Amino acid sequence: MRVTQGAFSFLPDLTDDQIKKQVAWCLDQEWAVSIEFTDDPHPRNTYWEMWGNPMFDLQDPAGVMQELAACRAAHPDHYIRLNAFDSSRGWEAVRMSFIVQRPKVEPTFRLERTEVEGRTQRYTLVTVR
Structure with missing residues (x-):
């Protein structure tokens, strides 16, 4: 089972050319692009490690692709x-992530249900490797 987080997560993996086109579109919107990585894709792990600094002044997708390759x-x-x-006023948030x-x-993750006192149920999200 695939981890499904962010845009395009239900599609097949994007090629580098498709990634470059998405980056170009983001830059056309004047959005800053950043790269993050993790070995723990748990849905509650929202803080991934940042690769370098966000590229606020970048205008060419080739720069992002170079950092992605590294x-x-x-x-x-x-x-x-x-x-x-x-970063525009009123938004100041991530608009796309993939x-x-x-x-x-x-x-993969599995939801385990445990019956406790009375009719109470306790749910735990378990990582299965």
Whole structure:
């Protein structure tokens, strides 16, 4: 089972050309692009490690692709995602985020239900490797 987080997560993996086109579109919107990576894609792990600094002044997608290649080389078995941050007044938030690399073997998650006192149920999210 694939980890489904962010835009495009239910589609097949994007090619580098498709990633570059998405980055170009984000830059056309004047959004800053950043790269993050993690080995723990748990849905509650919202804080991934940042690769370098956000690219606020970048206007060419080739710069993002160069940083992405460096991050992939340094972390070949990690999840890597691109974030597009809109700094315009009123938004000031990530407007798009999508995974651009996955490890060869992805962990899956299972919901375990435990019956406790009375009719009460307790749910736990368990990582299965």
